[in-house]
Amino acid sequence: MSVFDNIFGKAGNQNCSDIKINWIPLTDFGQLDEITSSSNEKPVVIFKHSTRCIVSRTALKQFEAETLQCNVFTENNVLFYFLDLLEHRDISNEIANRFGVYHQSPQLLLIKEGKCVYDVSHSDIDVGELKGKL
Secondary structure, X not given: OOHHHHHHOOOOOOOHHHOOOOOEEOOOOHXXXXXXXXXXXXXXXXXXXXXXXXXXXXXXXXHHHHHHHOOOOOXXXXXXXXXXXXXXXXXXXXXXXXXXXXXXXXXXXXXXXXXXXXXXXXXXXXXXXXXHHO
C-alpha cells in the first residue's frame, strides 16, 4: 500500500485500515473521573486528535491500522477514548493538568491506576511500544 493510500485510504479495497476502533468520544469533564476510576480495572488509552491537521490524521489512521492488524487490543482489556481537540480544547487542558502531561497533538496517553504511565506524540505514537506498557 502506498503512502497516499495509508493517509487517505484506498477506494474499493476493504482491509484492516477500513475497520475502526470502537472509540469512546471524550466530550465531557466528568468522563475524566470515569477514566481515572476505570483505569484501576483496565488500561485506558486517550488519543488527542486535531481534525484539521494532516499529521494528526496520519498518526490516527496508522495507529488504528496497526492496532487492528496486530490484534493487540480488545474492548475487554483496554478502553479507547478519542478527544477532538478543536471541539474540546478545555478538556485537553484539564488532561494536561490532571495527568501532568504537556499538551500536544496528536498525542496518545495510557492511563493506569489513575496515572498517566505513557505519553507520546506525533511520529512516536507506536502500537508496539504501547503494547509493551500494558
